Structure formats: C-alpha cells, structure tokens
Amino acid sequence: MDLPFPLAEEWAAHLARDRRRSEHTVRAYRATAVRLLRFLGEHWGGVVTREALGGVSAADLRAFLAWRRTDGLGNASAARELSAVRGFLAFAGADAPRLRGPKVAKGVPRPVVPADVLALAGEVADEASAPWIGARDWAVLLLLYGAGLRIGEAMALTASVLPLGETLTVTGKRAKTRVVPLLPQVRTAIDDYVAQVPWRLERDAALFRGARGGALSAGVVRSAVQRARAGLGLGERTTPHALRHSFATHLLGRGADLRALQELLGHASLSSTQVYTSVDAAHLLDVYRNAHPRA
Incomplete structure (x- = not known):
C-alpha cells in the first residue's frame, strides 16, 4: 500500500x-x-x-x-x-542534482510506444492553463490513440455522442461513417472532461471546447503536442496523427486482420491500410537488430 x-x-x-x-x-x-x-x-x-x-x-x-x-x-x-x-x-526543499535527461536517437520514425503515448498526453495535460483543459487534452489524445481517430474526426464530434457507450460512431472522409470501439480508459477520460468543462454541451455543438467555449481547434492540439514532445525528447514526427498510426501499427502487431483494421481506420481502400504491414516489419527488424547476438 x-x-x-x-x-x-x-x-x-x-x-x-x-x-x-x-x-x-x-x-x-x-x-x-x-x-x-x-x-x-x-x-x-x-x-x-x-x-x-x-x-x-x-x-x-x-x-x-x-x-x-x-x-x-x-x-x-x-x-x-x-x-x-x-x-x-x-x-520537499531539496535541490535536484543535475542530470541530463534521456535522448531519443534520430532515424527512421517509428510508432510511439504505448508508455510514451501516455507520457505525451500527460505532459500536454500538465501544461494546460486550467484543470478542465488538461482533462480535455488528455481525453483527446487518448481518443486518437485508443480509437485511431483522425484529429479532424475528433474535433467534429458533437455532444450527441453522450452518454458514451462501448462504441462510437465517427464521420470520416467523404462523410463516411464508421463504428469504433471505445476502451474503458478512453471513456473514463472523456467522462472526466465532460464533468469538468464549464460550458454547456448542447447535443448539436462541439464536444471538445476551446478555452473561450467555442469548438476546439486542431491547431491548438497540434501546438500543445509540439511543445510537449520537445520536453520529452520525442522526434518532430510525433504528432497527433502519429497516434493514429501507432494505433494501427500496434493492432497489426498483435494480429489484427487487415480488413478489420481498414474498417477501424475508415480507409476507402485496402491499399491505404497495407502501408502498416511495412511499418510493422520495420519495427520487427529493429527488435531483431537490437536483440539478436549476430545481427
């Protein structure tokens, strides 16, 4: 305890x-x-x-x-x-000794590992100007990673999705709708934000609100991520959209079917989804090179 x-x-x-x-x-x-x-x-x-x-x-x-x-x-x-x-x-009144933080090696961009997704989301939430904004940013970033949404899709959600269930209906490109599952952690994060937001959430208005009550801008989220990744030593390609890529790559790495992944991501064609097979292969090659004694 x-x-x-x-x-x-x-x-x-x-x-x-x-x-x-x-x-x-x-x-x-x-x-x-x-x-x-x-x-x-x-x-x-x-x-x-x-x-x-x-x-x-x-x-x-x-x-x-x-x-x-x-x-x-x-x-x-x-x-x-x-x-x-x-x-x-x-x-506690103690002077922290000088210690250089860990650095991320440069190279071919790779999916953000789950622990670093949480670190990034937490850093963004920490830097928020108000607790409810921190709760909002935490919820948005968890939604991008946990459900594979494009940032524009998350910004387009209205309060009509409340109360949340086990799935979420998302409107993607070309007004195509799809149903994605919501992890309990993502539902909890959104519920925490909804409980704190100081604005009334009308059903036909934006779910995620900006500091002045209007619809949250994707640019605000991107800027917050840019500041946070610098402090954490993450590469410049660690963007909100990279969380969607990580969602796809991690699912594929755990055996997800390409057709099912296509539906979850809202891709019009399977060829758009197949790019993740090469990304996952590159990740596996990294693991091999780092672990195999004769690599």
Whole structure:
C-alpha cells in the first residue's frame, strides 16, 4: 500500500489545491513520488525523510531511472518521470542534482510506444492553463490513440455522442461513417472532461471546447503536442496523427486482420491500410537488430 508515504500525499494535496493540477496529473505525480520514496528506502536501507531527500545524488537518480526502465519505460516516459521527480524534490526543499535527461536517437520514425503515448498526453495535460483543459487534452489524445481517430474526426464530434457507450460512431472522409470501439480508459477520460468543462454541451455543438467555449481547434492540439514532445525528447514526427498510426501499427502487431483494421481506420481502400504491414516489419527488424547476438 502507498499510505506510509505522507510526503507524497502532501505533494499531491499541494498540486491539487495550490497548483490546481488536473486529477490525472495529481494521481500520476503522486505515484512518481511514491515510487521514488519506496526505491530510495530500499536503496539507502532506511526511512526516507524530507531532510534525507536533500542528500539525493545524481547516481541515486540514475539508479532510480534504471530501476524504472525494468518496467519497460521508453525515453519519453523516463524524461517525464525525471521531470516529476525534480518537481517533488523541489517541493520537499531539496535541490535536484543535475542530470541530463534521456535522448531519443534520430532515424527512421517509428510508432510511439504505448508508455510514451501516455507520457505525451500527460505532459500536454500538465501544461494546460486550467484543470478542465488538461482533462480535455488528455481525453483527446487518448481518443486518437485508443480509437485511431483522425484529429479532424475528433474535433467534429458533437455532444450527441453522450452518454458514451462501448462504441462510437465517427464521420470520416467523404462523410463516411464508421463504428469504433471505445476502451474503458478512453471513456473514463472523456467522462472526466465532460464533468469538468464549464460550458454547456448542447447535443448539436462541439464536444471538445476551446478555452473561450467555442469548438476546439486542431491547431491548438497540434501546438500543445509540439511543445510537449520537445520536453520529452520525442522526434518532430510525433504528432497527433502519429497516434493514429501507432494505433494501427500496434493492432497489426498483435494480429489484427487487415480488413478489420481498414474498417477501424475508415480507409476507402485496402491499399491505404497495407502501408502498416511495412511499418510493422520495420519495427520487427529493429527488435531483431537490437536483440539478436549476430545481427
């Protein structure tokens, strides 16, 4: 249980009360603080106090990140974890040691791994100017990745889709409609946004609203992603549309049928969907080269 870490609870309360961070951000940052305190307790062999945190070294943080890597963290997720750690140490009155964040190697663009999708969405939500905007951005990005929507399709959704069910009817190119499944996590994210948005959501009006109450612009989402990816060390091709590509590639990698994927993506022809077979093959080749002793 996480209860033996009162300092993490204090930080979570500070983020919610004084910094007005979103519920998602508070939950994620609290979890980071708990992980750090638990790790340092085992690493140092004792209870970690506020005073003890003043002695955290760069080697300690490198060891913490290496431990987190065992959970499959990508570079973007590791960078976000390090950012949260720095914030927590500052709250505790400790100076975080200088430590260069992980860098992403340049090369052929690859799908964004699931952990880095969450890191990107979380970073965008953290930088929002209000909690409800953070909840909105988190919901939009999870929708793009979790359901494979084009950003224009997400912006075109109206409040008539509420209340949400297990599927969502989407209008794509050439006014073609399709039905996509909604993961529970995506439904929860949208419901959280709907509960916080300060504007009345009329059935025939936009579901996702801008800061002044009008329909949210795709450009606002793209700009937020651009700022967040820089802080996480992600490449310039990590865009909202890249989340749709990642959705497709990850489904194909887990055995999805091309025809079913075509329907989920709303492609007019199978040839548009077949591009993902080469993307997935390239990813598998990367895995082979990195893992095989004679590659």
